[in-house]
Amino acid sequence: MxxxxxxxxxxxxxxxxxxxxxxxxxxHHYQRDEIVRLADCTGDSLELSRAAAKTDAEYIVFCGVRFxxxxxxxxxxxxxxxxxxxxxxxxxxxxxGSLEEIELVWKRLERVRPGEYVPVTxxxxxxxxxxxxxxxxxxVCTSSNAKRIFQAxxxxxxxxxxxxxxxxxxxxxxxxxxxxDYEVVGVDGQEEHIAGRRIAIWDGFCYVHRAFIVxxxxxxxxxxxxxxxxxxxxxxxxxxxxxxxxxxxSQIKRYIEESASGSRWAVGTELRFVTRLQHENGDKVIEPxxxxxxxxxxxxxxxxxxxxxxxxxxxxxxEQILVSPEVVDGAKKAIVRMFETG
Numbered sequence: 001m002x003x004x005x006x007x008x009x010x011x012x013x014x015x016x017x018x019x020x021x022x023x024x025x026x027x028h029h030y031q032r033d034e035i036v037r038l039a040d041c042t043g044d045s046l047e048l049s050r051a052a053a054k055t056d057a058e059y060i061v062f063c064g065v066r067f068x069x070x071x072x073x074x075x076x077x078x079x080x081x082x083x084x085x086x087x088x089x090x091x092x093x094x095x096x097g098s099l100e101e102i103e104l105v106w107k108r109l110e111r112v113r114p115g116e117y118v119p120v121t122x123x124x125x126x127x128x129x130x131x132x133x134x135x136x137x138x139x140v141c142t143s144s145n146a147k148r149i150f151q152a153x154x155x156x157x158x159x160x161x162x163x164x165x166x167x168x169x170x171x172x173x174x175x176x177x178x179x180x181d182y183e184v185v186g187v188d189g190q191e192e193h194i195a196g197r198r199i200a201i202w203d204g205f206c207y208v209h210r211a212f213i214v215x216x217x218x219x220x221x222x223x224x225x226x227x228x229x230x231x232x233x234x235x236x237x238x239x240x241x242x243x244x245x246x247x248x249x250s251q252i253k254r255y256i257e258e259s260a261s262g263s264r265w266a267v268g269t270e271l272r273f274v275t276r277l278q279h280e281n282g283d284k285v286i287e288p289x290x291x292x293x294x295x296x297x298x299x300x301x302x303x304x305x306x307x308x309x310x311x312x313x314x315x316x317x318x319e320q321i322l323v324s325p326e327v328v329d330g331a332k333k334a335i336v337r338m339f340e341t342g
Contacts, residue, residue, distance in 0.1 A: 005034070005302060008302045008303055008306050009034075009038065009302055011306055012038055012302065012305060012306050012309060013038070015306075015309045015310070015313065016038075016309075019059065021055075021056060021057060022057055022058045022059060023057055023058075023059045023061070023309075023312075024040055024041075024051075024052060024055045024057035024059070024060050024061070025038065025039050025040045025041075025060075025061045025063065025305075026039060026040065026041045026042070026043070026048040026049075026051055026052055026060070026062055026063065026064075026072070027039035027041070027042050027048075027063035027064065028042070028043070028044070028045060028048065028063065028064035028065075028068065028297065029042055029043065029044065029249050029250075029253070029270075029273045029276075030064075030249075030270045030272055030273050030294050030297035031063050031064065031272070031297060031300060032272065032298065032300065032301065033272075033276065034301065034302050035063045035085075035300055035301070035302065035305060036276070038302070038305065039063060043250060044142070044248060044249050044250045045064060045067070045068040045071065045123055045124070046071065046123045046140075046142050047250060048062070048064070048068065048072070049068065049071040049072040049074075049075050050075060052072040052075070052076055052080075052082070053072070053075035053076045053077075057080065058079065058080060058081065059080070059081055059083065059312050060072055060076060060080055060081070060082045060083070061083045061084070061085065061305065061308055061309065061312075062082060062083070062084055062321075063084075063085055063300050063305065064084075064089070064297070064300075065089045065090055065091045065094075065296050065297060066084065066087065066089060066090050066091065066094075066321075067090075067091050067094050067123075067124060067125060067126055067127065069082055069083075069084045069321045070126070070127035070321060070323055071123065071127065071130075071331075071335075072321075073127075073321045073322070073323045073328070074127060074130070074323060074328050074331045074332055074335065075332070075335065081312075081317055081320045082320060082321040083308050083311075083312065083319060083320050083321065084300075084308070084319075084321060085300040085301075085304035085305045085307070085308045086299040086300045086304050087319055087321075088299065089296045089297070089299045089300060090296055091124055091296060092206070092207055092296070093122075093124050093164060093165055093204055093205065093206040093207075093234075094124055094125050094126050094129075094164065095126075096164045096202070096203070096204025096205070097121075097125055097126070097129055097163045097164030097202055097204055098126075099126065099128045099129055099132055101186075101187050102119075102129060102132060102163055102202070103132065104187055105161075105185055105186070105187060105200075105202075106119065106132075106136070106161065109161055109185075109200060113159060116158055116159045117158065117159045117160070117161040117200065118136075118137060118138050118139070118153045118156075118158045118159070118160060118161065119132065119133040119136050119137075119138035119139075119161045119163070120133065120138055120139045120140075120141055120146075120149055120150070120153065120160055120161065120162045120163075121133045121138070121139075121140055121141070121162075121163050121164070121334070122140075122141060122142075122143070122146070122162075122163065122164060122165050122168060123140055123141065123142050124164070124165065124206070125140075125163065125164055127323055127327055127331050128327055129163065129164070130330070130331035130334050130335070131326070131327040131328075131329070131330030131331040131334070132330065133330075133334040134329075134330035134331055134332065134333030134334030134335070134337070135330040135333070138161075138334055138337070139152075139153075139334050139337045139338050139341065140331075140334045140335045140337075140338045141338055142248065142338075143168055143232065143233050143234065143247075143248040143249075144247070144248040144250070144251055145338065145341075145342070146162075146168060146169075146172045146233075147172050147175050147176060148341060148342055149338060149341055150162075150172055150173075150176060150199070151176065152341045154176075154198060159197070159198045159199065159200070160198065160199045160200065161185075161200045161202075162199065162200070162201050162202065163201075163202035163204070164202045164204035165202075165204055165205060165206060165234055166184055166201055166202065166203050166204055166205050167205060167206075167209065167210075167233065167234050167235060167236055167237065167240075168233050168234055169182065169199065169201035169202070170182065170184075170201060170237050171233045171235075171237055171240050171246070172233070173199050173201070174237060174240075174241075178198065178199060181197055181198045181199060182197055182198070182199035182200070182201055183197040183199070183200055183201070184201050184202075184203050185200045185201065185202060185203065186202070186203045205234070206234045208234075208269075208270050208292045208293070208294045209231075209232050209234035209235045209268070209269065209292070210234075210235070210236060211290055211292035212231060212235050212236070212239050212268040212289050212290055212292065213236070213239060213290075214238055214239055214242050216268075216289050216290050217229050217239065217242050217243065217266070217289065220266040220287065220289060221266075224264050224266070224285065224287070226264060227264040227265065227266050227285070227287075228244045228245065228259075228263065228264065228265050228266070229242070229243040229244050229245070229265075229266045229268070229289065230243060230244065230245040230246070230247060230252055230255060230256070230265060230266070230267055230268065231243040231245075231246055231267070231268030231269065231289065232246070232247070232248065232249065232252070232268060232269040233246050233247075233248070235268055239268065243268065249269060249270075249273060252267060252269060252277075253273075253277065256277055256281055256284065256286065257280075257281065259284065261283040261284065262283065262284065262285075263284050263285070264284065264285040264286075264287075265284065265285065265286045265287070266287050266288075266289045267286060267287070267288060267289060268289040268290070269292075270292065270293065270294050270297065271288050271291045271292055271293045272293065272294075272297070272298070274286065274287075274288040275288070
């Protein structure tokens with residue numbers, strides 16, 4: 001098996017050399033090590049999509065999950081083609097917010113407070129949801145700038161309709177001192193519970209980050225006195241409150257890399273990424289708060305990557321990621337508003 005994988009890797013490197021700057025392979029931090037080693041760039045989802053948009057490559061093979069490749073498609077020019085090694089790699093969090101359900105709740109919010117709500121979607125959402133937000137004067141946000149986007153909306157005396165991650169929405173509200181000014185909403189919600197709140201939050205979650213609980217933090221601190229606990233803001237609010245630091249995947253990486261030699265960290269995010277941090281920071285103690293793995297991020301292997309590259313070689317573009325011009329237009333508006341807000 002090792003020999004087969006080595007041969008696959010050599011073939012991928014051969015294709016990369018042949019295509020040179022015409023080919024760009026971005027990989028999310030949660031991807032398998034075998035994929036990361038072959039990537040041209042690693043990072044968070046939006047970070048990678050922006051990198052793909054800036055490159056002059058004709059072919060972008062996005063190693064991640066579908067909403068990431070869709071975002072890369074939105075931000076890239078028409079002269080580029082976007083592919084995924086595993087087109088079936090989805091995101092259960094994004095699946096919580098279907099466009100039909102969101103539009104249903106949006107209509108209800110409009111009845112309760114006409115013209116007062118601004119839709120804001122987490123980048124971990126389907127492209128149609130991003131387009132809905134853009135077409136209705138709203139924004140895309142990331143886990144690191146959600147607070148800033150919420151503030152921008154509230155400063156305009158508007159209300160926030162945030163989707164699809166419940167925990168990120170609640171943690172952002174807490175960060176703004178609005179613990180009593182949000183309501184979790186869904187298709188079965190009641191208008192009277194929403195009317196007085198400035199923030200309406202969709203009831204979705206990431207199962208990877210819901211796996212972390214306060215007892216794990218207590219156990220880690222007992223095992224390693226003085227250890228710093230850093231978690232992703234998709235974790236439950238009680239976990240975020242108990243942690244020392246909260247940050248996006250890239251922020252977690254930066255905090256640990258910039259910390260002093262010998263420092264100790266317990267990390268509450270995807271296991272494969274934490275394991276890589278351990279290997280890359282051998283002068284520090286880095287422990288997963290709990291071994292929580294993303295199944296969809298685990299799907300892409302080197303054999304899948306090679307298959308996609310060989311299809312490109314043959315001129316077979318049937319599996320490229322396509323988004324209609326209308327959806328691209330709406331989604332791009334939401335993303336550009338985010339950039340303009342800072």
